[in-house]
Amino acid sequence: MRFLWVTLAKLAAVFVAVLGFYLIYLDSSLTKRFASERYEASAIVYARPLQLAPQQPLRPQQLLQELQQLRYRESATLAQSGSYRTQGRSIEVHRRPFDFADGPAMAQKVRVQFARNGVIEHLQSMPDGRALNRFQIDPLVLGQVTAENGEDRLIVGLERLPSLLIETLLLVEDRDFYHHAGVSLSSIGRAALANLAAMDTVQGGSTLTQQLVKNLYLSREQTLLRKANEALMALIIDFRFSKDEILETYFNEIYFGQDGGRAIHGVGLASRFYFGKQVEELSPAEMAMLVAIVKGPSYYNPYRYSERVRERRDMILQLMFAQQLINQRTYLAALEEPLVSSRQERQGRTWAPHYLAQVKHELSQLQVPEDWNEQGLRVFTYFDPMAQQAVENSIAEQLPRLSESKELQVAAVIANHQQASLSAIVGDRDRQQLGFNRATGAMRQVGSLIKPTIYGLALAQPGSYNLASIVQDTPITLEAVDGQVWQPENYDGEFVGAIMLYDALAQSRNVPAVKLALEVGIDTIVTKLRQGGIDTPIPSVPALALGSVELSPLQMTELYGVWAHYGRYRPYTTIAALTNHDGLRLYEHQPSAGREVFDPLSTALVNYGLRGVVNEGTGKRLAELFGLDAMAGKSGTTNDYRDSWFVAYDAQRLMTVWLGRDDNKPIQLTGATGALPVLANTFSQLGVQPLDVALPAPLQYQAFHPQTGIPIPDGCREQRTFPAFPVNVAEDMNCAGEIEEKSWWEKIF
Structure with a gap:
């Protein structure tokens, strides 16, 4: 017996020593990991917050549509944030609290x-009636950039969690949380009694700390060794x-189910996924449902097993009522609430996958902290849900009308040229189709879209060219170095002879453009395109004048941004600002002045010509819809009708549309018959802000x-009027542009 006791004592000493060393190892490694590597947070990508201001163009239906997309609820009382009501020609909104990029804002x-003309007349704070100059609505969640492990979460500080949610979770999962040391024998016993009384598992025996350890560091196997390790x-x-x-940490780590390929972790993201709300807005019934899911997200999936989840939710509500966390009225009302909002087409998924792809690309180019996934990232973009x-x-409306072929593809980019920002991107006729993004990756010949650069170079030489200059639309034959002969033709197969430069641009005549290109120099055109942001190959050949270069819709958008923004190039971006989940700002986009590609005067002359394209040329459908001089634009059609382009802009928006086939087969659509209807329909929904047509000094109408294109006196019956540099017209010039000899009597008097 003595030998046995001595042996047991030695074994016990060895066990204690090993356990001690193991505890020391666990303490050092676990403490470090828990302090710095608890979880990887995702980057939450937000749309732009809707800015409201007096005199801002906005229709009531547009505001209602945005509120409904944000899942605001119509309410007669506006008692809760996230609600609205209509009152005649006014809409009253109870905004949710939100941490904007420029700081937090309370519910208001x-x-x-x-x-009546589709603008905001005034804004008033409620209930005091104080006039507001600016107000912004919390933005739509566009999507998430998840960690490599596929987990997705939105980190929420404990101070933001409703006390009722915390108390309910502790009531169900760990009543003695604030009183035990991580493991509680009494909790195990009480849970067994509660489960026996309810004839169901309504409480767990493990503490929240044990559950957290299991989720973070241990496997799911049910063994005594794992349970012992979990307890230590x-x-x-x-x-x-x-x-x-x-x-x-528990609230941010806890698993709430799957959404396709991503795992929903944390109560913050679960609140958005299931209810479209911030966690602060949850009702008692919604809190009870989230706590119900904690027990087993797959088993208690509200979309698959609604009755099972409802029974558990109602049981938790009964516990909340029994423990006086809610009163009887709240309890009875909560029992009648639906489990979750109905599944919507875009719930839990990205609004615009091609836009989000561009956000991810730009995010990879920014210098953000390498450890951003420890504190999370909030990406505020310029994405406009309305656009x-x-x-x-x-x-969806125009493509079936334009062609019966399902092979007809589309790409579209909408930008705000004032902010140098991207508002909307479509890279496939199927808006949810992932993969090839034609808006950024489809390199196609651009046809006549290249012509404004040629005309800009000519008009930058005021001593040689103005909008009234006569150019020749006559046959031309060019021979390449290899002996091949090229004879460019016009779209209609005709030659009109002498034509004003303005008309050649507005009517998109090919031959005058080629001749002008040869005059200004092909290499000079290439240089200007480089200055306009084109960094892909550009062929230095005469055919460049007719768009033989291959560019993407995004590149065309930035190139036309030069004309929309005073002749200056600026790269366009999707990202407005970055913060971590605590609100610390990490980056802010500041639109630069850009670099000058064309001087403001030649830019104004080209813009006049591009307004002519809309007023009387291939884009006149836009003038019919929105009025003369409201917009400027240009169509583009390539050989054999393989590509259909149209680019147009008003005082704020710039839009590019491309139609074509991936196999480059003809689509039998011109820029005016294919891309233009899509663009016109889009602007019809969004509205147009007319261009400022004031001429910069010293330009004036002449x-x-x-x-002949010769300057003549004003008031002649037959004349063309264009902006031009001031010209002194001789006093004795007649309307035919001739100097009249005056008699001695006329010279005196």
Whole structure:
């Protein structure tokens, strides 16, 4: 017996020593990992917040549509944030609290009064009636950039969690959380009694700390060794970290189910996924449902097993009522609430996958902290849900009308040329189709879209060219170095002879463009295109004048941004600002002045010509819809009708549309018959802000002879008027552009 006791004592000593060393190892490694590597947070990508201001163009239906997309609820009382109501020509909104890129904003009520002409008349704070100059609505969640492990979460601080949610979770999962040391024998016993009384598993025996350890560091196998390891690790974490730190980590780590290929982790993202709300807005019934899911997200999937989840949710509500966490009225009302909102087409998924792909690309180019996934990232973009939905609706409506072929593809880009930002991107006729993004990756010949660069170079030589200059639309034959002969032709197969430069641009005549290109120099055109942001191959050949270069819709958008923004090039971006989940700003986009590609005067002359394309040329459908001089634009059609392009802009928006086939076969559509209807339909939904047509000094309107292009006196019956540099017209010049000899009597008097 003595030998046995001595042996047992030695074994016990060895066990204690091994256990001690193991605890020391666990303490050092676990403490470090829990402090710095608890979880990887995703990057939450937001759309632009809708800015409201007096005199801003906005129709009531557009605001209602945005609120419904944000899942605001119509309410007669506006008691809760995230609600709205209509009152005649006004809409009253109770905004949710939100941490914007420029700082947090509390929940607030506002009345938006609309004028009859489709603009905001005034904004008023409620209930005091104070006038507001600016108000913004919390933005739509566009999507997430997840960690490599596929987990997705939105980190929420403990201070933002409703106390009722915390109390309910502790009531169901770990009542003694603030009183035990990480492991609780009494909790195990009480859970067994509660489960026996309810004839169901309504409480768990493991503490929250044990559950957290299991989720973070251990496997799911049910063995005594794993349970023992779990208990030791729970004791260490409870000793090293505060209860609030552990509870906050639990709320952000807990698994709430799958959404396709991504795992929903944390109560913040679960609240958005299931209810479209921030966690602060959850009702008691919604809190109870989330707590119900904790027990087993697959088993208690509300979309697959609604009755099973409802029974558990109602049981938790009964516990909440029994423990006086809610009163009887709240309890009875909560029992009648639906489990979750109905599944919507875009719920839990990205709004615009091609836009999000561009966000991810730009994010990889920015210098963000390498450890951003520890604190999370909030990406504030320029994405405009109204613009995206408008262009998607236009594509869905117009493409079947334009062609019966399902092979007809489309790409569209909408930008704000004032901000140098991208508002909407479509890279496929199927708006949810992932993969090839034609808006950024489809390199196609651009046809006549290249012509404004040629005309800009000519008009930058005021001593040689102006809008009234006569150019020749006559046959031309060019021979290449290899002996091949090229004879460019016009779209209609005709030659009109002498034609004004303005008309050649507005009518998109090919031959005058080729001749001008040879005059200004092909290499000079290539240089200008490089200055305009084109960094892909550009062939230095005469055919460049007719668009033989291959560019993407995004490149064309930036190139036409030069004309829309005073002749200056600026790269366009999707990302407005970056913050971590605590609101610390990491990056902010500041639109630069850009680099000058064309001087403001030659830019104004080209813009006049591009307004002519809309007023009387291939884009006149836009003038019929929105009025003369409201927009400027240009069509583009390539050989054999393989590509259909149209680019147009108003005072704020710039839009590019391309139609074609991936196999480059003809589509039998011109820029005016294919791309233009999609663009026109989109602007019809969004509205147009007319261009500012004021001329920069010293340009002024000048009369020209319609056949010769010579400056003539104002007031002639037959004249063409164009902006031009000031010209002194001789006093004795007649309307034919000739100097009249005056008699001695006329010279005196």
